[in-house]
Amino acid sequence: MMMTGAEIVIRSLQEEKVEYVFGYPGGSVLHIYDELFKQDKVKHVLVRHEQAAVHAADGFARSSHKVGVALVTSGPGATNAVTGIATAYMDSIPLVVITGQVPTDYIGSDAFQECDTVGITRPCVKHNFLVKDVRDLASTMKKAFYIANTGRPGPVVVDIPKDVTAAKCEFEYPKTIQMRSYNTVVKGHLGQIRKAVQLLLEAKRPMVYTGGGVILSNGSEQLTKLVRRLGFPITNTLMGLGAYPANDRQFLGMPGMHGTVEANLSMQNCDVLLAIGARFDDRVIGNPDHFGEVPRKIIHIDIDPSSISKRVKVDVPIVGNVPDVLEEMLRLLEADNAKPDEKALAEWWERIAEWRAKDCMKYSTKGEHIMPQYVIEKLREITGGEAIVTSDVGQHQMWAAQYYGFTEPRRWLNSGGLGTMGVGLPYAMGAKLANPDKQVVCVTGEGSIQMNIQELSTAKQFRLPIKIISLNNRYLGMVRQWQEMFYSSRYSGSYMDSLPDFVKLAEAYGHIGIRVEKPEDVEPALRKAFIEHKDELVFIDFQTDPAANVFPMVAAGKGLSEMILAEDL
DSSP, X not given: OEEEHHHHHHHHHHHTTOOEEEEOOOGGGHHHHHHHHTOSSSEEEEOSSHHHHHHHHHHHHXXXXXXXXEEEOSTHHHHHHHHHHHHHHHTTOOEEEEEEEOOGXXXXXXXXXXXXXXXXXXXXXXXXXXXXXXXXXXXXHHHHHHHHHSSSOOEEEEEEEHHHHHOEEEOOOOSOOOBXXXXXXXXXXXXXXXXXXXXXXXXXXXXXXXXXXXXXXTOHHHHHHHHHHHTOOEEEOGGGTTSSOTTSTTBOOOOSTTOOHHHHHHHHHOSEEEEESOOOOHHHHOOHHHHTTSOOEEEEEESOGGGTTSSSOOSEEEESOHHHHHHHHHHHHXXXXXXXXXXXXXHHHHHHHHHHTTOTTOOOOOSSSBOHHHHHHHXXXXXXXXXXXXXXXXXXXXXXXXXXXXXXXXXXXXXXXXOOTTOHHHHHHHHHHHOTTSOEEEEEOTTGGGGSTTHHHHHHXXXXXXXXXXXXXXXXXXXXXXXXXXXXXXXXXXXXXXXXXXXXXXXHTTSEEEEEOSGGGHHHHHHIIIIITTTSOEEEEEEBOTTOOOOSBOOTTOOTTOOBOGGGO
16 A cells, blocks of 8 residues: 555554644644544644643653654754653653654755754654655654563654655555564563562561652552562652552652651661662662662662662662562562561561651641642542642642652652653643543642643643642742752742732633632632532642742752751751
């Protein structure tokens, strides 16, 4: 069957069962847009900025375990998409980003809207392609989806010159794909797994530390079985929240810079640490020299061998897919009916109970200001903890992570690695399209929301009843907190002194706007948004305490046991 390159792109998306493409048209991709118009299997979501297209595809992928797809034009379309691509790359999110390119004869001539998309994106993609021959297009699309969604996931860019989308060839979509240079390991080494199980059974002070890799691999069920079988304490990183239920006694909260006392001190003082799908990020372990002061055995399970012993030397490396490795560990435990040292474990839990008794998450409710932590607690109460919560980046992100209490995977979407402001609303759009029957909430701040606020227009066009919870403290909150604590309260560039009226702005886009200034009005406003206006987008502008800070906190360069608590100030 003879097809144009543009037809091949659309047929390839259909073959991959793509539901939504998030994009913005331009000259180099008009042939593709014309083919999109002629069919109805793949739906197009017109965003208002290319960065938002990639973020929305990212949110769709995070919440659905499917590959997100974005489509942008050449030049500024591609460069606008780079932040979204880098955000997905840092958090290992499977995306295929299709970018237009000038005709092949024009490449390298500084043509109108030309840029070296492959060169620009090379440092922040899992792989990228420039397709110069229409006969290579179908196989390249198959490779792109395969690479994006296997092994350690990530974004793949397919750059297609306009003349390639016009050229014709016979179309046949590959059923399978093989690449000599790309082979992923799924099953872990059995000998290493046996060593790991033996270490866990001998541990006196064990700790389980898990990250986003558990969620990306759909390994939460196996993780929960293993942790409950062993009776060990567990912590989930910012990217791993929901991998293990937060309401379970064995869960110690989030670790790291804004982690709980019990999670951080257990990480620091354990004698055997089981790390699963996590990468010992600087925001998690603090100063690696300080972290290494306490002797411990470390078991590290990850599908990406380059992540193992990258920042912290480990004793038992296991390369493999998380659920497959955990299933094997469970099988070995069951086969031998093996149990850990129960007496030592009981003593370890007694020590953890002492750290937990500090109640490091308590906050003051005195005064006339709305406390942001209270808003998140009420949000959880009213949604029953069942909502998909997206966030932007800053103090509001940390409060959502600390106080919502995620009990299931893929309910918490945020930019962990790159820390990209402006992701919250596009993430929410993608998540709502992927999960139309679920409540989707965007927790944001008055600084972050303005990064992609134009997407209120997209949400209106596609009738997406997202709820936006803005914790408005009239500052770039996290910047202000650092300036207060480490820069002698010199608030350089952190005060937002020309904010819009967000209620009127939401209404201008055709949505519902609510402004809340008193603590007693928090719950009624949330109930109004989720019950009275459940089928509409509601923007709630909470005027929160401008002096509220996120605690606990581990300052940059410090160790996990050097936490600053609210009571210390």
